[in-house]
Amino acid sequence: MTLPGSTTASRSALEAAGHDQEASDYPPSPPCPPCLDETHRPDGHWRVAEQAALERLLAIEQRAYPWPWSLGNFQDSLRAGYHMPVLLQGSAQPEGFAASGCTVLGYAVAMLGVQEVHLLNITVDPDHQGRGWGRLIMARLVQWSLAQGAEQLWLEVRHSNTRAQALYQRLGFEAVGLRRRYYPAARSQREDAVVMRLWLAPSDGRGDECQAVVAQHAAHRKEHGHGLG
Numbered sequence: 673m674t675l676p677g678s679t680t681a682s683r684s685a686l687e688a689a690g691h692d693q694e695a696s697d698y699p700p701s702p703p704c705p706p707c708l709d710e711t712h713r714p715d716g717h718w719r720v721a722e723q724a725a726l727e728r729l730l731a732i733e734q735r736a737y738p739w740p741w742s743l744g745n746f747q748d749s750l751r752a753g754y755h756m757p758v759l760l761q762g763s764a765q766p767e768g769f770a771a772s773g774c775t776v777l778g779y780a781v782a783m784l785g786v787q788e789v790h791l792l793n794i795t796v797d798p799d800h801q802g803r804g805w806g807r808l809i810m811a812r813l814v815q816w817s818l819a820q821g822a823e824q825l826w827l828e829v830r831h832s833n834t835r836a837q838a839l840y841q842r843l844g845f846e847a848v849g850l851r852r853r854y855y856p857a858a859r860s861q862r863e864d865a866v867v868m869r870l871w872l873a874p875s876d877g878r879g880d881e882c883q884a885v886v887a888q889h890a891a892h893r894k895e896h897g898h899g900l901g
């Protein structure tokens with residue numbers, strides 16, 4: 673995870689992309705029936721983060737990390753036009769998901785640069801982790817990055833966060849460097865960040881792999897009326 677504004681990717685390209693343009697990449701999903709039965713797996717669908725919903729993301733962020741992003745970090749990301757897909761369960765009201773009854777499963781924040789995307793944040797609500805949602809969010813991000821014409825997807829992850837690193841490696845990311853003492857850590861110490869990169873060239877099959885994750889989710893949802901969980 674990386675704080676907004678702390679990477680070298682081009683901001684002008686971001687501004688050129690514009691938030692409205694990005695929002696149109698994820699048109700609001702039609703409301704779908706909430707899964708009330710515990711035996712049903714949750715139904716995941718997408719929205720783009722909106723100002724009024726940032727408090728909901730913040731609440732998840734604060735439970736997911738010992739050193740979470742602040743509300744200001746989310747607000748800055750929204751203002752900068754970063755791509756902020758949010759994965760929801762249950763029906764979202766047409767006016768937005770800030771106050772609706774749907775559950776926020778997870779979210780991501782990604783910055784578009786020149787032929788590359790920098791992933792700044794990916795988080796799944798601790799109550800919903802380990803059910804494939806993180807993999808689905810990553811797969812969707814890869815699809816989005818390919819659609820923007822990006823050739824590489826970059827991220828930083830704490831050296832100790834082997835769980836997230838396992839997810840990234842399964843999707844084809846490779847560790848390409850280390851940023852020394854990048855993150856705050858306990859007892860006033862600092863922790864290194866592992867820099868990871870995914871090559872996105874459509875010809876090498878990465879897009880196909882992630883397409884398969886998203887397609888599998890969509891097929892399950894069509895057949896059973898709810899997403900994979």
Ligand SMILES: CC(C)(COP(=O)(O)OP(=O)(O)OC[C@H]1O[C@@H](n2cnc3c(N)ncnc32)[C@H](O)[C@@H]1OP(=O)(O)O)[C@@H](O)C(=O)NCCC(=O)NCCS
Nearest residue numbers: 673794795796801802803804805806807829835836838839
């Ligand atoms: C990292 C995170 C986004 C993964 O999301 P998730 O929904 O829990 O993960 P998934 O269920 O999709 O699992 C995807 C992969 O992660 C890895 N993984 C998941 N749970 C794991 C666990 N308990 N131990 C080790 N690896 C695990 C596996 O490689 C798994 O792939 P597989 O199911 O094919 O074996 C989520 O755990 C999270 O938000 N953690 C806290 C915040 C964080 O660390 N974010 C990343 C910052 S860089």
